[in-house]
Amino acid sequence: MTTFLRRSFAVLFAGLIALAPAHATQATLTADAHVDSSRPAVNLGGVSNLNVGNGYTSFVQFSLSSLPAGITASQVSKATVTFYVNRVNTAGTVSVLPVTGAWTETGITYNSQPAVGAAVGSFSGTTAGQFVTVDITSQVQSWITSPSTDLGLALTTSNADLQLDSKESGQTAHPASLDVTITSMGATGATGVQGIQGIQGATGAQGIQGIQGVTGNTGAIGATGATGATGATGSTGATGAAGINYRGTWNSSTIYLSNDAVTLNGSTYIATASNQNVTPGSEPTIWPVLASAGSSGVAGATGATGPQGIQGIQGVTGATGATGAQGATGVTGAVGATGSTGATGATGAMGATGSTGATGATGAIGTTGATGSTGATGATGATGVTGAVGATGSISYQAVWSNSTIYSKGAIVSDAGYANAWVSLVDGNLGQNPTSVGSTPNAYWARLVAQGVNGVNGATGATGAVGATGSVASVSVTNGNATGSASVNTGTGALIINFPSSSGGASSPDPSAFSFATIPLTISRNPINTATGIYLTPIGPNSTLTPTIPAYVYIPATCHGYFAVASAPGNYFNAQTTNAVGGTGTSVGTCTAAAGGTCKIDLGTLSAGSYVTVLVTSTSGASTANTGVHMTSFACQ
Structure with missing residues (x-):
């Protein structure tokens, strides 16, 4: 029975995916780069960050080739672009603008940067280590209508100084992403292979109205009936709740959105929030289990192959009939009265942690009860033991700082007089002069060694004694x-x-x-x-x-x-x-x-x-x- 229910749930889950009214498609990020006003002729398309503000402007471009062929603008219900904020030097607002001129990742510089249009959205950069999402539905619809205008987006600001991940990032590895939600697309695909007719079970007693059952197997194709009269077009039904968006096997490089479902090691999980590189099963609040992997059942004997039925004649497609009346909803059982909340007892001493019990079978989802009052906050636990000191990172001296050298994180440079030394805080550190950095680090450099003050002058030595006056020998010429x-x-x-x-x-x-x-x-x-x-x-x-x-x-x-x-x-x-x-x-x-x-x-x-x-x-x-x-x-x- 357990195996039958598990298989039935899998069929139900597949049916929910197939019937979902909308699905999201991720466009391909093809180019990203930033330009620097202090180095107007330098191309920075290969660095691991996208800088915005303090003289920097960033550019990104996506390919819409992953969208279904023949898609129209009206079939796009929503399009959002997401960025990962790696560092916040100065909080502020970043504007997202369409690019109106051609550019390439390996060729763009501050001097050659293309023109841009009016802003289509913006986001606030206040906290490092978070994703930010901007709705650009109208801009993507415009690109679909006129593909030649798909020249990417520019990120500008007048008050912020941020650092975003690029697709070359080797640390956090969260490049920009563009998700496009499509409401409907194309004609229904061909009918799948006819399944085996299940055994007719005995008729049970009439039960109370249950939840919607699993769709039964398709019966044998009957003779083509006469074409019925065209029924009146029914009114458009109300928009249903957002369905589950099945994304296949979980992948660490994919950015998942809320209601995305994935499979991993036989279990199915559903996302409750946008995330990337969060392994299902490690964070239950982000990836709760939708269906646990069941144990493999005993293989049944192979049934005899039934005779091949005669292929029926393809009938003429009849006109869509009128939408039938909605069936009556079954009676919902009465919810028991909620008991009164007892007084909060005194907090007892914390007992020893028991061993982890075996994972119980997933119970049926019960009716949501009324929200109880919030309990008193428990006492704060003792601070855990400090972990062992991590391994020492590698640093290396790279000689006197040069404006043309790209420094990696941990590289050490000095000034021309070898009186001060600085260490690089980031990879891809190019053109950021460290000699103005004092005791407070900036986003790129921290001072390791500072020139000491001059010592006090020593006392003047005593004047030496005057030598004896020499004599001049006489000479006769x-x-x-x-x-x-x-x-x-x-x-x-x-x-x-x-x-x-x-x-x-x-x-x-x-x-x-x-x-x-x-x-x-x-x-x-x-x-x-x-x-x-x-x-x-x-x-x-x-x-x-x-x-x-x-x-x-x-x-x-x-x-x-x-x-x-x-x-x-x-x-x-x-x-x-x-x-x-x-x-x-x-x-x-x-x-x-x-x-x-x-x-x-x-x-x-x-x-x-x-x-x-x-x-x-x-x-x-x-x-x-x-x-x-x-x-x-x-x-x-």
Whole structure:
């Protein structure tokens, strides 16, 4: 008997589905993308979110090819589009507008975004982690009437900042969906195969009026009767209650609506609210059981195959007769009086949880009783033990932040000075500059490391003792019958050698008497400022030096040398180093006196124990000596 009732319920359930006056069809999401005003030439069709507000506009497009062929706008009773709110940065209202120009997911940018029409609906984005649904029935009817205008929808806002799931989302995976409810469609399909005639049971006693019984098997086809007269058209009956919409086997990627029925593991469930990826049986408030899976019955013996009946002649379809009168409703049993509610007893101590009993058979649905008064709220249970700490997520340093890099969730970047570091909070993080994010995170970045304050300056060290004053050795320069002198300039620290004239007396510039191939150098202990020039020490013109008696400067320790000269314009100077006085020189720099009579050479690093000398000629490569007064300076630091 139990097996018979279960089979009868399955037949009844199938009949309810077949007789449902309307059914919903889900259109296919073919494209979604958003554009960013701060990156007007960048395509963002492949990211996992649809941003709306704060410079972003989102676009979605659906294909209506899944709707029955030949459908008309009048056959669509309702059409709704649903989005999943992943994040709410700023709550506000989002408008839904039809797109009036062509676009593609991989090509759309802020600069190339299509035009849009007037808003056809809106929704409020206030809470993250929820679905929002907008009625766009008139817009879908318009697309069915003019298919070429089906160019999608745009989402805009003036006060919100939201993040919705796209079809590329790899986390919550709730892409936009479009559900279209069709009231009627097409002619009745061909009659199914004739079932086996059941055995005629004995007539039972007359019972009280019961619920509508299961439709019996179709009897054998009788002879075609005469065509009856066309009856008067009956008045349209009242719209029945919303029927069950059977959606087949449950699928985790499908968005289900209220009154959708699915099967899973032999049991049938019915949805009480819109949902996606909620496994039937895990949430009874969302998926209550409509019919439990029954145990497999013992296979009956195969009955003998009856003879094939003769195919009757197809009769002429008669005109629809008048609708018969509604049969009388059976008498409903009287509902017993509701007992008075007893006083609420004191709350007892919570007993130990008993073991779960076996699931009882599903009882018949009883008459709904009157709603009792609400009982007192029970005491709050003790807080459960805190669960174990989850595994540490993976993070990785990705170098200095770049505007062209797409960062995944957990990626770490720093600023150009490596003083601050931030961690990405989302996948597909592109073009969101983290350097303005302080101690409060935004939707994309949170600061991990902040630059510390500067330390207090240390105390100034004590001034070192002044060194002893050095002595200047005497020097004797013989030029004819006169003797020269050497002195130190106390302001600059330069060693100055004065060459007297051959007849005695003070030295004076004498270009005609100043002619030699190698010039002496003076040494200054002061630092050299190469940007403003090198201090020049005058050298007397009347020297007995000849090309065969060159002057050398000994380098006692490794240092960086500089040479400068004031000379007649056009004179050419060649600085050389050698390992010994009189040795073969190696050029380390040249210069030619400019129009103002100056010339500088950066000698580079000079090795300890080497010598430096400077050759001067009138032209580059010439062997003849030049003429003129020269003032030179040499320093090594």
